[in-house]
Amino acid sequence: MRDQIHKILAQARAEKISLDSHRMLAEAVYAKNIMTSIHGVSPYVALYGRHPSILKEMEDSGLSLVDDSSGTHKHATR
Secondary structure (H helix, E strand, O other): OHHHHHHHHHHHHHOOOOOOHHHHHHHHHHHHHHHOOEOOEOHHHHHHOOOOOOOOOOOOHHHHHOOOOOOOOOOOOO
């Protein structure tokens, strides 16, 4: 937990984001609860019964329609 808080603090400083200690602790506990897995279930899923949305969809749905099967930059669009 301490290591996670130090990483959050370092990243916040690098991005010039102001976070108080309560917010950093909350983010560290949240990350621990969603990333830890015991018998294939995280504490977050055990408590709430659903999976958290950690990462949003990063690829635009329209990009998969682009034909990039040929050329020198094959699959560069993705």
